[in-house]
Amino acid sequence: MDIVIIGTGNVATVLGRKLKAAGHRIVQVFGRTPIVANELALILEAPYCSSWSQLHKNADFYLVAVSDDVLQNLSDYIDLDNKLVAHTAGAVPIKVLKSISGNYGLFYPLQSLRKDVKDLPTTPIIVEANNTKSLEQLTAIAQSISPLVTELNDAQxxxxxxxxxxxxxxxxxxxxxxxxxxxxxxxxxxxxxxxxxxxxxxxxxxxxxxxxxxxxxxxxxxxxxxxxxxxxxxxxxxxxxxxxxxxxxxxxxx
Ligand SMILES: NC(=O)c1ccc[n+]([C@@H]2O[C@H](COP(=O)([O-])OP(=O)(O)OC[C@H]3O[C@@H](n4cnc5c(N)ncnc54)[C@H](OP(=O)(O)O)[C@@H]3O)[C@@H](O)[C@H]2O)c1
Structure with a gap:
């Protein structure tokens, strides 16, 4: 899949490395701090951008790995039409992405991730989506990087x-x-x-x-x-x- 990684922190880095290793193509890294975005982009062999207006429009999947609070305001910056988008926050409902795409969900790594740790740990992934097709797609992406994939709703x-x-x-x-x-x-x-x-x-x-x-x-x-x-x-x-x-x-x- 062609994937855009939004965020440049621990989760963006570890999941980005796992997705690339699984054969997906990282087509862009978004990070608000250019120097940090460039660092991750080099690792993932992808271009980077630091302005929301330059976000790639035609990727298959947008992985949003930013701080929990930023998710609430994401619709101020991006509109992904019906592109598949998922966030990585365990304590934030998926509906937070409703206004930026018709196909949204969750891609939550149930692991303590740090970008400076060299070895990539086994990482269970919890998925959830607003419709069956998105859930199938998120499950398939998750299964490409983890043997432990589970569907759970917001409350669970x-x-x-x-x-x-x-x-x-x-x-x-x-x-x-x-x-x-x-x-x-x-x-x-x-x-x-x-x-x-x-x-x-x-x-x-x-x-x-x-x-x-x-x-x-x-x-x-x-x-x-x-x-x-x-x-x-x-x-x-x-x-x-x-x-x-x-x-x-x-x-x-x-
Ligand atoms: N780390 C874990 O073990 C873990 C595990 C499961 C789930 N999660 C979840 O994954 C998400 C990311 O966690 P993380 O550990 O990767 O956090 P992190 O290392 O602190 O990275 C946060 C990212 O969000 C960006 N960001 C913060 N405020 C922003 C804003 N106003 N606009 C645009 N970008 C902004 C940061 O950019 P700057 O570098 O420019 O500040 C950074 O790229 C969180 O929702 C967290 O709950 C984390």
């Missing part, structure tokens, strides 16, 4: 997006807090890597509820109190420690 996707925030963004934030805590106490955070890896590996085989460990589920009140005492001068981390310990105890009824 919002729930999945929330769950994705819990498993990825929140756990990563806990890693960042743990790293900072280690640095403050002259410890090497990397010593925790095998533990971190084992926790992630285990849930491939078991429900996370079945494999919970730690002082909270054991109701080990002495250890819990020792940890809370250690955090007496770190109110934000103490709060998180208490809230999560309470949640574990509540969830497991201990």
């Amino acid at each position: 996707r919002l729930h999945l997006h929330l769950a994705a925030v819990l498993v990825s963004n929140f756990t990563n934030h806990l890693y960042a807090l743990a790293e900072e805590y280690c640095i403050q106490h002259n410890l090497n955070f990397k010593k925790l890597h095998p533990l971190l890896q084992e926790t992630a590996n285990r849930i491939q085989l078991y429900s996370p509820a079945e494999v919970q460990t730690g002082p909270a589920i054991r109701n080990d009140t002495t250890t819990l109190q020792k940890h809370i005492d250690l955090l007496k001068d770190n109110e934000p981390l103490k709060h998180i420690y208490e809230v999560l310990s309470k949640s574990i105890r509540h969830f497991h009824k201990v």
Whole structure:
């Protein structure tokens, strides 16, 4: 397919590379910052533009990978007639594209994507569209770059997006807090890597509820109190420690 990539950030870069590798032709990259648009265009061997008025008119598919808030105002800049267009935002309804094309939908990569990571990760794609033909087309494009393609409606996707925030963004934030805590106490955070890896590996085989460990589920009140005492001068981390310990105890009824 001839594809226009709108956006030059993490998702535009990773999906652009995957689409090109799958044999699609990237016919244009749109980016509001010319120097950044040029960088991605070079990688994808495509021309670039930085003005909405120069957007390619005859591509088969327009992939819109811009910040969520920009999607609301897209109709101020572009009119794609009935060209197939999809956005990549997990928490934004597809109707946001209704006024720019008669054939619109979603192409949501359920993965944490960063353009500076060299290896392209396996990326499940969630698709949705406003009509059967568009859904078939989006599914086919998604299947050309991923073995894991699922159709979900707006409401289901919002729930999945929330769950994705819990498993990825929140756990990563806990890693960042743990790293900072280690640095403050002259410890090497990397010593925790095998533990971190084992926790992630285990849930491939078991429900996370079945494999919970730690002082909270054991109701080990002495250890819990020792940890809370250690955090007496770190109110934000103490709060998180208490809230999560309470949640574990509540969830497991201990
Ligand atoms: N990263 C992920 O892991 C991930 C995963 C799934 C879905 N998503 C979704 O994919 C979308 C893009 O995310 P991302 O991570 O690729 O974001 P990003 O790296 O921050 O890139 C955002 C892109 O939007 C452009 N942009 C921002 N404001 C603009 C405006 N007013 N006009 C035109 N372009 C504008 C930026 O251009 P400048 O560089 O010029 O600012 C940049 O090209 C979001 O909806 C996000 O929710 C992200």
